[in-house]
Amino acid sequence: MPRSSHLWAALKFIAPLALLLLLWELLIRTFGVSPRVFPDVESVARAGFESIQDGSLLRHTGASLWRVAVGTVLAILISIPLGVAMGVSPAVSNFLTPLFRFFSVLAGIAWIPIATLWFGYGFGAITFVIFNAVFFVVTYNTLLGVASIPLPLRHAAASLGASKWTMLTEVLLPGALPNIVTGIRTGLGFAWRGLIAAEMIATNVGLGYMLFLARDFYRTEVIVFGMVVIGILWLLLDRLLLAPLERATIERWGMVRKA
């Protein structure tokens, strides 16, 4: 893409957001909305500035991202081998598919009560929630990815002399990769929502906690600022890391699944 169309894309992305900011400020002023109901733009910006200066934003964000990283990496490390193992056998994958589909949609927030019972409040419970959100979706997608590799490809590799290990590393994993990446993207989306919810209940540091704490002091400007940060962080993660990764694997191989 040439530079000018990048600029155009950015502009198209920003324009509605700018409009929203304008409307927001206009409504607050026109109706004289109390800061205890909803803050104005300036105080949100100030709250943001303060949280950066006193280091609380960094602390909360750091805690949240660390939990996401640990939960996600653990989940990926376990779910990919598991998904491949289940996907190579049609009988096993057919049998387990409903189970994983069920847990994929259940993933996330629903695990919070049981997680706090098992792990107590704090890092363990929240990481468990994230782990679950990623684990089931990635396992399911890996299974699906491996199972959907056309049989002739596996036959071709076998009749070229591929060992089981070669089959795994050269055929099954690359063949399932587009699905795996899609799974990670979906799972992280679940995980991010689950994280914020879990942090409101089960910890004393993190972005979700920052929001919930501010509520106790009627600091609507901190709440809104936190929401903005949560949204922006996800957008950055998704747009700059996950979406390009997904596009790269799927498009380069011409493996866009025709639905």
Add this chain to the structure above:
Amino acid sequence: MKRLVLKDLSKTYFDPYAGAHVTAVQEVSLEVKQGEFVSVVGPSGCGKTTLLNMIAGFIPASGGEILLDERAVDGPGPERGVVFQSFALFPWKTVLENVAFGPKIRGLSRTEREKIAREYLDLVGLANVAERYPNELSGGMQQRVGVVRALANNPDVLLMDEPFASVDAQTRMTLQEELTRIWQERRPTIIFITHDVGEAVFLANRVVVLSKGRILKEIEVTLPRPRAWDLLTEDAAFKALSGQVLQLVRSA
């Protein structure tokens, strides 16, 4: 002398729709000598693809045996190269990597295997697309890659399963002529499955007509080589042979 021998080869399987056992291949015995080009022709459902899948080792036989060089075939192996109707190229590998994959499995170094792959790509005029991915190539080009990927592994037998059935008619003729040229230059042993009578006769030294899972007849093809469609289309001997095979296939 490496020979492929099929002895009373049979395949029955359970058809859940019919609710009964179906015999796809019935006591087929066949001998293919080294360097021979054998076409197996028959209408759809005659068991020709099942036959090839058993020789390739993709499915087990229900009865009889397959011997390659006196040794029983058990599962897929690099001594039996396969060319698929669906090409079956690895979409995540470049053309070069696809062709070099067999040599890579054999443990050849990158330099060695890429040298081999480039030689074979040269053979079908595709050296200039070595770095492309399969989906960037036309169907005809993809199947050329499929053929040389199997050849680059230097198999004892090359098994081809209706390899030109999914390309357009013009390309198909070109591919057929290229295949006869490659066969003349390198003399690989080829078993070629097809439902196209003209193709079977054009390519082979021997045509095996399959019907309802059994060999109906074997016909020697002694047409002179090199063979080209320009010469053969109006050739009396070719027409007579094709007519004979066609009659057998239609009577089946």
